[in-house]
Amino acid sequence: MTQTYQRIVLASRPQGGAVSPDNFRLERVPVPSVGPGEVLVRNHFLSLDPYMRGRMDDAKSYSAPQAIGETMLGGTAGVVEASQNPKFAPGDAVIGFLGWQEYGVSDGTGLNKVETRHVPLSAYLGPVGMPGVTAWYGLNQICQPKSGETVLVSAASGAVGSVVGQLAKMAGCRAVGIAGGPEKCAYVRDELGFDACVDHREHKDIRSMSAALKEAAPKGIDCLFENVGGVGLDAALARMNAFGRIAICGLIAGYEGGDIAIHNTRALLVNRLSLRGFIVSEHLEFWPQALGELAKGVATGKLKYRESIADGLAAAPAAFIGMLHGKNFGKQLVKLT
Amino acid sequence: MTQTYQRIVLASRPQGGAVSPDNFRLERVPVPSVGPGEVLVRNHFLSLDPYMRGRMDDAKSYSAPQAIGETMLGGTAGVVEASQNPKFAPGDAVIGFLGWQEYGVSDGTGLNKVETRHVPLSAYLGPVGMPGVTAWYGLNQICQPKSGETVLVSAASGAVGSVVGQLAKMAGCRAVGIAGGPEKCAYVRDELGFDACVDHREHKDIRSMSAALKEAAPKGIDCLFENVGGVGLDAALARMNAFGRIAICGLIAGYEGGDIAIHNTRALLVNRLSLRGFIVSEHLEFWPQALGELAKGVATGKLKYRESIADGLAAAPAAFIGMLHGKNFGKQLVKLT
Numbered sequence A, B: 001m002t003q004t005y006q007r008i009v010l011a012s013r014p015q016g017g018a019v020s021p022d023n024f025r026l027e028r029v030p031v032p033s034v035g036p037g038e039v040l041v042r043n044h045f046l047s048l049d050p051y052m053r054g055r056m057d058d059a060k061s062y063s064a065p066q067a068i069g070e071t072m073l074g075g076t077a078g079v080v081e082a083s084q085n086p087k088f089a090p091g092d093a094v095i096g097f098l099g100w101q102e103y104g105v106s107d108g109t110g111l112n113k114v115e116t117r118h119v120p121l122s123a124y125l126g127p128v129g130m131p132g133v134t135a136w137y138g139l140n141q142i143c144q145p146k147s148g149e150t151v152l153v154s155a156a157s158g159a160v161g162s163v164v165g166q167l168a169k170m171a172g173c174r175a176v177g178i179a180g181g182p183e184k185c186a187y188v189r190d191e192l193g194f195d196a197c198v199d200h201r202e203h204k205d206i207r208s209m210s211a212a213l214k215e216a217a218p219k220g221i222d223c224l225f226e227n228v229g230g231v232g233l234d235a236a237l238a239r240m241n242a243f244g245r246i247a248i249c250g251l252i253a254g255y256e257g258g259d260i261a262i263h264n265t266r267a268l269l270v271n272r273l274s275l276r277g278f279i280v281s282e283h284l285e286f287w288p289q290a291l292g293e294l295a296k297g298v299a300t301g302k303l304k305y306r307e308s309i310a311d312g313l314a315a316a317p318a319a320f321i322g323m324l325h326g327k328n329f330g331k332q333l334v335k336l337t
Helices: A051-055 A121-125 A130-143 A161-170 A182-191 A206-216 A231-239 A265-270 A284-299 A313-324 B051-056 B121-125 B130-143 B161-170 B182-191 B206-216 B231-239 B265-270 B284-299 B313-324
Strands: A004-010 A024-030 A039-047 A076-083 A093-096 A103-106 A150-154 A174-179 A196-199 A221-226 A240-248 A274-277 A307-311 A331-335 B004-010 B024-030 B039-047 B076-083 B093-096 B103-106 B150-154 B174-179 B196-199 B221-226 B240-248 B274-277 B307-311 B331-335
Touching (some): A150 A161, A174 A182, A182 A196, A196 A206, A231 A240, A231 A265, A307 A313, A313 A331, B024 B313, B039 B093, B076 B103, B150 B231, B161 B174, B174 B182, B206 B231, B231 B265, B307 B313, B313 B331
Parallel strands (some): A150 A174, A174 A196, A240 A274, A307 A331, B150 B174, B221 B240, B307 B331
Antiparallel strands (some): A039 A076, B039 B103, B039 B331, B076 B093
């Protein structure tokens, strides 16, 4: 009897901005056989990330759109089950980009062996993976914080934001977060060690957010790591110090059509700000250094992280939609085993 | 009988955004005597520049506000009449920052002798002065255009924009301007040698402007030198190529309270843009090189420029207000002799 597994394909594109469960289709397909040079991986964890929302649209962006009827793209952590590739052996823990499915076949390209004695497998999809490197790159290469400066990061309890703030603290900065709700803010302050956290649910207009940021960052903001956009970004602009640096990593507030207009345009000039949008996959030369530092941080317990783990592939669409609305708490994963 | 001269002081701050002639007061005062180390300059030209609008407000900005009752600040070109400073002699042509007045006394700080055999005196307030260096710095140090790229500049017929486009052409780029009205656009194309010019009066909404920019910059925009803000900036963002660079030099569309919100925020991320606001006076280390190149351009006739010259100090307020509304054509000066 042929062994089968489940996968999720893109059934249709979101209409009117919001993603619906109907946009996805769960399928059962046969586990493929492994050809020469190939590796069969049993995926243990699927990573859900905001960038996936952009791929679902058929719009000009930095990547080609996800094709209809194809397995949803995504990062995965798993274990090799069968291999005809000399670089991989059954039992190897591997990180790949095998998508929303329980199994995946790879020719080895983009598949990386990882050690799981000191770092848990799932962490390679979070603080020691793409989100961690995103934080590391944007903070160190764009924001370039100096000791004593103030760093603000939005979505501060998330996979990227939590690393940004902790790296900022290690660099001797005041770390200020923006997060949604008292529970996330308490975590950001008390567990991650940020100096302050602003609850954006309490400050929905720019005047209120601006006052909150003034209190949380009394010496102004030198570095802004932006994951969200909208009111938080707009209010922060006016609180930036001269020669402040802004890394635009994500604008999740606008991914489903929300208003992310910048009204404090004048602050860009008056405060002589530098701003740069970036995609971490375009800066692969920094990954080895970043991953080395991040792995050390996790292995020694200095770099803390939190995961929201959905159970089973069928739960992925709801978890993904929830993440787009901030319902996750920390890195959103799907456990597939 | 004591010799007297005229000066203009700030009488009051603009209310509700718009500058009014009432905000200025013309005064007649005695020509001061020259003390030890001092120089008396007869100002021949006063430079009117958009940055002055910001100084008239009592708002947080990069410079202290202009004080009420004090002579309006401004760059001047003139000739030394009397000197007790060994560095200056009567008859020397000098550029200074002596303000809206027919005479000025200086201790020599910020006063620079210039040669007027190859470069006309007034050009030191335009292409071979602050506006020219502004163009040079923003283009070369921020936009960093490469041969074959497309450079877009707003207020393209103005003191700064006209230099930006001509330097871009010299660098082997396609130069595209935005200017107000068919006469200015014809000048930008036919006299300054830009490849294309978009008349913003014909394209007042973002959709129309975007279509015009697509036609004028068919290969997209690599460098944007922004003097204006508003619809032009917003439309340009969506037409920027990946890794495009934006220099924010001015946002004159917002100086009197106009809407300069950025709605295409997403383009900053999707196109991985870099943006930087700057003030040329904070980069004095580049002035000698820039002024040398600009002087050579003017002396050889390769760098063209145009002046709007108001006659007499009393005409300065109306000329200044006109400039804020784009009524000038080229560098706005006031002739004081």
